[in-house]
Amino acid sequence: MMALWDWFTDPANWTGSNGIPVRFAQQMGITLIAMAIAMVIALPLGVYLGHKGKGGFLAINVGNVGRAVPTFGLLMIFAAWAPIGVGNLAAIIALIIFAIPPLLTNAYIGVRDVDEEVRGAARGMGFSGLLMLRKVELPNAVPLIAAGIRTSTVQVVATASLAALVGGGGLGVYVVEGFAIQDDTLLIAGAILTAVLAISVDLVLALIQRRVTPRGLTLEQAAIEEMA
Amino acid sequence: MTRRTSRSKTRAIRSAATAFFAVLIAGFGLSACGFGSSGTLIGTTNFTESRILGQIYSLALDNAGIETTVKELTTSEIVIPALEKNQLQVMPNYLATFTEYLNLNINGPQAPALASSSVEKTLAAGQPLAQEKGLTILTPAAAQDQNAFAVTPEFAKKNNLATLSQLGVWSQSNPVNLGAGPDCPTRPFCQPGLEETYNIKFNSFTALDTGGPLTVQALLQNKINLGLVFSSSGFIAAYDLVVLDDDKNLQAADNVIPVVNNEASTPQMVAALNGVSAKLTTQDLQELNAKVDLQRQDPLDVARDWLQSEGLIPPPNS
Structure with a gap:
């Protein structure tokens, strides 16, 4: 415990190219890039399929199969493949694939499962097509889509540590290096930093999730709870 | 190592x-x-x-x-x-x-x-x-079967390198990008040994595997220009890697x-x-x-x- 305290309070570990701020920034950088690309791919597709009410088989199964794909295996394949090669890029691509399933599934289900009565009411008011999507389906799907983003991001930020195994950066460097030179302090410090980061990201996203949920849905939920 | x-x-x-x-x-x-x-x-x-x-x-x-x-x-x-x-x-x-x-x-x-x-x-x-x-x-x-430091044949030829001593001289104006197991920067037969015995200057270190396929791939992809392999490794012959001669006997x-x-x-x-x-x-x-x-x-x-x-x-x- 003392060794850990010493490690965290040693100024040398807070500066330079192997310092905590740099490794932290690398971990966040890898996560943000991977999540941004995964969202651009998965969210429009999931929303579109949900809106059309088609392709559920695709969305659900891509989601399920995707979850079974071993990220570590993909990482090694990408690192060994010359066009990608060792380094952060291999990790980012593997993480994109890792991030897509919860995003896609939640976006699809979120839109598809909008109450048929709500849809009917909107249709009665003359809503259709894009307008229906924008004004009715998306606002109702926000809680599930946000939950998908939150799940996915937390998984990715924690898994981004794998980048260190293929010559990339991030907090995983401490774990890999600590294991290699049998420096348990370094290893545990890396693990703690990764865990703290993942929990913090989860908390921040939980706050955002609450903020972006349309007020109507919160009121509805409150009303249901009151009745119950 | x-x-x-x-x-x-x-x-x-x-x-x-x-x-x-x-x-x-x-x-x-x-x-x-x-x-x-x-x-x-x-x-x-x-x-x-x-x-x-x-x-x-x-x-x-x-x-x-x-x-x-x-x-x-x-x-x-x-x-x-x-x-x-x-x-x-x-x-x-x-x-x-x-x-x-x-x-x-x-x-x-x-x-x-x-x-x-x-x-x-x-x-x-x-x-x-x-x-x-x-x-x-x-x-x-x-x-x-000992630590060996390899470069690609193109790199060796272009820079006329055959020994670690030559790399030491060359690296003074072209710091080297080393790739090896994550323990290399602390092992006396790895990075510290190369610095002390051969005065090799390093630009970067990339933690990979210890003499394994990842290191070889990184060399072939030019992500690193010096990689640790084992002298008896099958990769050396398979990829025509050039092992720089340990002319000052760093390795045991x-x-x-x-x-x-x-x-x-x-x-x-x-x-x-x-x-x-x-x-x-x-x-x-x-x-x-x-x-x-x-x-x-x-x-x-x-x-x-x-x-x-x-x-x-x-x-x-x-």
Whole structure:
């Protein structure tokens, strides 16, 4: 415990190219890039399929199969493949694939499962097509889509540590290096930093999730709870 | 690094493995009856080169009229104690690594290093320690498995590099991007050794695997320009990598050695094993490793082919 305290309070570990701020920034950088690309791919597709009410088989199964794909295996394949090669890029691509399933599934289900009565009411008011999507389906799907983003991001930020195994950066460097030179302090410090980061990201996203949920849905939920 | 690193790298899991095997061995009641097989037992560790060497020793001893069985165990930490207890009779190992293992085991963890780049001096230091444990180190082969620093053939040619000394000079104006196992920056035979012995200047270090496929890929992709490989690695021949000559003898003499238990040792056994050592070169090891690791051949077939081509066992159909 003392060794850990010493490690965290040693100024040398807070500066330079192997310092905590740099490794932290690398971990966040890898996560943000991977999540941004995964969202651009998965969210429009999931929303579109949900809106059309088609392709559920695709969305659900891509989601399920995707979850079974071993990220570590993909990482090694990408690192060994010359066009990608060792380094952060291999990790980012593997993480994109890792991030897509919860995003896609939640976006699809979120839109598809909008109450048929709500849809009917909107249709009665003359809503259709894009307008229906924008004004009715998306606002109702926000809680599930946000939950998908939150799940996915937390998984990715924690898994981004794998980048260190293929010559990339991030907090995983401490774990890999600590294991290699049998420096348990370094290893545990890396693990703690990764865990703290993942929990913090989860908390921040939980706050955002609450903020972006349309007020109507919160009121509805409150009303249901009151009745119950 | 050499075997030292790959071994010490696994120290964290080693204690678990040791415990596991202790239970396993006790559970099968094998400790009492020498791993449960007849004849001379050859113990190997669990990597390709050790497997091949085990088969080579086995076939050579069979040819000398000694019945053998090869047992693959995990690490030297499992094999050596079994050899001391005569549960195993023969083991392939590496001179400097084995000497240092005995040194630390007998003289304590703080004992100064006895192994050096000199085969004679290392053997002279290691043999008395081995005898203390009831073991004998037979003749070291010319074949070595030690840390080697490789570059791509294009890079070597373009910059006219053949030795680490030359790289040291070249790196003064072109700092090198090194790739190796994550422990390299702290290992005396790796980055610190290159800096002190050869004055090589580094621009960056990329943590990869220890002499494995990732390092080779990073070299071929030009993500690094100097990579750690093992001198006997099959990758060297397969990818035409250029190993820069260790012209100032940074690396210790990790020559392949047969180690035998004194109680089990016979003149025929010693002659057969020394016969193998007399022929085995680092180049041979590279080719043998490549056949198993890259062409997926059986270690037994690879061993038999080599022994036949060296005339150590009779050719087929004779």
